[in-house]
Amino acid sequence: MSIVGANISLITTRAQSAYCKTPKLLAIGSIFQFSCKNDVIWGAGVLDSATFPTESYSKIMQTLDIRAVRGPRTRQFLMSTFNISVPEVYGDPALLLPYYLTGYKKALVPTISKLLILHFRDATRGPTIAGNTPIVTINACLPWNQIINLILQ
Structure with a gap:
């Protein structure tokens, strides 16, 4: 079942074939480390800012379409570390599942x-x-x- 009108895939590694070829929606979980250029972020989070690979992601972060993040700590980390705009919109989209x-x-x-x-x-x-x-x-x-x-x- 798709509640967003598109196929939903479970991503476990960035090494999957064609993973970064087209933009995708990253929505549930602490999955910023799976983001690629021009991806859309809706409710995803950063699990551990201390171990996040900031250098390798600095250019990617500038291209992301961030609609919402998991919480205020993820927002603050992204704004202060990457100097990007992050809306003050919070929540994990998985919380909407009961409605669908x-x-x-x-x-x-x-x-x-x-x-x-x-x-x-x-x-x-x-x-x-x-x-x-x-x-x-x-x-x-x-x-x-x-x-x-x-x-x-």
Whole structure:
């Protein structure tokens, strides 16, 4: 199924044949390191700014069409490191999946008021509280359908 009107591919390496020949949409995950010249970024992030290959990406970053990034830290890293314009638009497009997949229904009365989907490296992180409200944390390594059901609560 395609919710964007195009084929969706799982990219695991930049070494794949024809990977950088045409622009592509990079949308879900900490995948900036997979970007090529003229790619469109919509909700992707940078996993670790300390290990990001900044020198090899400086020219590529100037050509990207960035519509949204994962969060404020990714935005700040890109603006300060590459001196590029990054809109203040945040979020992982995977959070929209429940609205496009049939068979999944949003709870009429939400049972979870604050939800945080953790990166797999942070899966063992303890409980989180924002003000007086506990934040339910989700391990991103759970099966995708379980994650969607939790988002819908």
